[in-house]
Amino acid sequence: MSHPLERAEGNSVSTWPDISHLSVSQPELINALRQMGQHVKWPPKMRAPHSFRNPDLWCEFHRDHGHKTEEYVREYLREFLSEKAKNLLSKETPRKYAETKPASPPRQDRVIHVISGDEMSFTAKEQEKVLAPHHDALVVSLTVANCLVRRILVDNGSSSNIIFQAAYQDLGLDESAKTGKPTPLMGFSGEVNQTAGEVVLPVYAEGINMSTKFLLVDYQSSYNMILGRQWIHDMGAVPSTLHQMVKFPTPWGIKVVRGDQENSRSCYQTTLKGKTKVL
Template sequence: MTKNKSTHARKDRTSPRQPPPPPHQKVINFIAGGSEVSGTTYSQAKRVARETGVRVSKADVLDYSIPTLTFNEFDRKHVSEPQHDSLVISLPVGNYIIKRILVDNGSAANIMMLSTLQQMGLAETDMIKKTTTLVGFSGERKRTVGEITLPTYAQGLNLLTKYVIIDGDPTYNISMGRPWIHDLKAVPSTYHQVLKFPTPWGVQQIVGDQSVARDCYKKSMKPIVQHEAKETPQVTMTGPEQLAEVDLTGDDKKVLIGEDLTGTLEANLVEFLTTRLDAFAWGHEDITGISPEVITHKLNVDSSFTPVQLKRRKFAAERNKIINDEVNRLLKAGMNKEVDYPEWLANVVIVQKKNGK
């Protein structure tokens, strides 16, 4: 009898086993973009995903001196229930106290609104004009207008943090994503409404502001009034189906006009065009007077690269005639000038126009 009681007592002290997970039909994944570590483009993200199984942390680089971050019910003494609030905090960024900062571990980038940057007294010239694509939950894409690096203070730690700038809805001034969370070695908890992170002087924490979080949520849920655009009547433009060639001066200055014009309208149009022949560029010599302030052709050559000498290409007699005729026309018009170079610069490239010439 004593033996049986002892057996039952040992069975009662055995901890219950964890039940197996329920069966699943498929796995649904979601990946957000915008991280320089995870890849800012599809090709970079594809390469990082392919290397994930290879890049494993080594035990000799792990820092075991980092204190353990724990959460318990005592951390929730300030939490107002019931709540499904996001974690919204305030931080000194640059020389300003920035409120309405969302801690979002679902974001692959630290995001700052353009309006926040302007309120900090910083101009768009202070940021780097580098654009990346941020991908939202439903697949919508948003192009950034630039990026900026600013010191961000958190309980004694001052980290240089890179922010991407977007011109969008300023519900939150800043959204702190995984780059900042990982640099801080922090663990956020919306359940406890607190962010904990290790420092040389022990574990520090930043408590979320639920009233601000709920105000931001209310603002994001406000319906957007979309004014219906007034429909403007569409004017149907119909062009002539057939064109007729008209010689304005008798010396091969020809234009195309509609073939279905009335006799009076055609005569008036031809007279109007004839009195304004100087408005047309009939040849190369007619466009030599364009001011460099209007347009200038320039070759951007990088002097740090070694010039490459192309091998001279020989053309057939027919192509040589085309090249010579064009060069002579340009020389006659004063658009080109003859210069002797000891080496070939580039070969002529002949491109056929739509009119077959």
């Protein structure tokens, strides 16, 4: 081992590298060096008898008393940072990282959701029945209050379920069915509309007949109803606009309600022509 000090113009000058900038403790540094195995040359065991060693000084290298750890950490770190050591590590590192390189992500053929122990998946094969490419909203037809209602928008961007006044009248419902006071409802573009109350209607979907609360809105729209997150969450449903379907668990397994792309596009075109407004 080379001596840690050299003489220069009569003064003692340290040749040990400065390690104060390292963000690891000495024990951590030594442990890292130990893991490098034979690449690090370890100092020989202390030869001095225990009676001649200073019990107040501890060396982590030797795991014994007699001198400070710094005396060996700096010396061997200097040797470790030499050009020879750097060249050795540069040859070893590429091979090591090549062995531990993460695998590329696999191709996704389906998306799986698990709710209450039931698995709901959307497969690439299910897209074969969809008119693609598309950016269509999910518009379905369901039985509401014993009437088949088309142009129902399934929208997880809406916090509430909404029925528009025209659809409410077409269902032949009495005004007495309405409850609640008018409440403000913020639209997509930020405008505020007052609701005309609320109503609870049965919504039937593949064997599930769920009482659903709707906000009644006297507003012209290309849709008859909007099923928002309240209905989606109560059903435990997972909608997919890409696959144009909504799936939900039932006592008889996972059921599917498919979207109607023709109605979806018709509603979109009607809105673009300005005949109706987007709530």
